[in-house]
Every structure is written in C-alpha cells, then in structure tokens.
Amino acid sequence: MFDYTPLWKTMAEKGINQYQLIKDYHFSTGTLDALRKNKSVTVNTIVTLCLILDCTPNDILKVNRTV
Numbered sequence: 323m324f325d326y327t328p329l330w331k332t333m334a335e336k337g338i339n340q341y342q343l344i345k346d347y348h349f350s351t352g353t354l355d356a357l358r359k360n361k362s363v364t365v366n367t368i369v370t371l372c373l374i375l376d377c378t379p380n381d382i383l384k385v386n387r388t389v
Contacts, residue, residue: 325384326357329371332381338374347374 333339343349347370356363371382 323386323388324360324362325386326360326382328380328384329357329382332375332377336375336377343374 340354343354344351353363353367368379368382371377372379375381
C-alpha cells in the first residue's frame with residue numbers, strides 16, 4: 323500500500339544517504355529496512371524525515387490504492 327520511492331529520490335537530491343540516517347540521525351536499521359520494503363512506519367518517522375530533508379510527506383511516500 324505504501325511506496326517510498328519518492329524518499330530515495332528526495333534523499334539523493336538532498337545529498338543524504340542511508341548511512342547518514344543511521345550514523346547522524348540515529349535511525350534504526352529496522353526502520354530503514356521497513357522503508358526499503360515499503361512497509362508501514364510511524365508518523366513520527368515520516369515527520370522526522372521531513373525535518374531532516376526539509377520536505378513534505380509527498381516527497382517521501384505515495385499511497386497506492388487497492389481496489
């Protein structure tokens with residue numbers, strides 16, 4: 323249902339990589355794994371990413387509708 327493809331593009335544009343999220347911003351590898359696998363994460367994680375990347379949630383995720 324979630325697609326975090328926009329996150330990886332936004333991170334590249336902002337010059338932030340996954341290693342920096344772990345080392346500098348204390349993201350867990352489990353959270354990054356959930357993002358890589360398009361699993362749900364907390365709203366707090368989305369807010370934190372928005373603050374780090376200076377972006378909006380639309381720059382981080384898409385919601386795919388299933389009919």
